[in-house]
Amino acid sequence: MPAAVPNSKPRLSSDRLRELISPFMLNRDQHPLLVIGIRGYYLNTLGEANQNDRSIYDDALFIDSPFVTAAFNANTDPSTFRKGSGTGAAKGMACLRPGLWKAHQFGLHKGQYGAGADKRCRHRGS
Numbered sequence: 001m002p003a004a005v006p007n008s009k010p011r012l013s014s015d016r017l018r019e020l021i022s023p024f025m026l027n028r029d030q031h032p033l034l035v036i037g038i039r040g041y042y043l044n045t046l047g048e049a050n051q052n053d054r055s056i057y058d059d060a061l062f063i064d065s066p067f068v069t070a071a072f073n074a075n076t077d078p079s080t081f082r083k084g085s086g087t088g089a090a091k092g093m094a095c096l097r098p099g100l101w102k103a104h105q106f107g108l109h110k111g112q113y114g115a116g117a118d119k120r121c122r123h124r125g126s
Contacts, residue, residue, distance in 0.1 A: 006073050008040050010060035014069040017062055024100045029068075036062040037076040039098070055079045 012020075018095050021036065040052040043062035048051030061074035077095065084092035 001083075004046055006042055006046055006057060009039070010062070010071040012060075012062065012071065014064065017064055019067060021064075027101075032061075032066055034064045036064060037074060038062070039076050052077065054081065071092035122126060 017036065020038075021034065027035070038060040040058060042058040043052065044050060046058045048058050052058070055075070057073040057075050059074045059076040061072040061076070063070045063072075078093040080093060082091075082093045084090045
């Protein structure tokens, strides 16, 4: 079954997006390109109401630079939930904590699909 996707792209003005990131006090000269994920953007219009659903595109992704602000439907959550820690079968599912994280590389996750990499993911339950 394909993942649920909203009928339109997320809508935030460049000014509103910059208001949302202003508490992080970023030096935009040093960090001109930002990738901003908003978990639960479609919290009450897609999936179960008031629930941050998994395996559906109920989140928003914005790319902001001096030249463009672009919006995309996204899924920022792991597809499933699994408590645990460590490695192997007992390993939990990684989930990025809310906040500001600087991606230090972009590459393939398990050689399969594109993903940003940061050491600040956490495993649920750990």
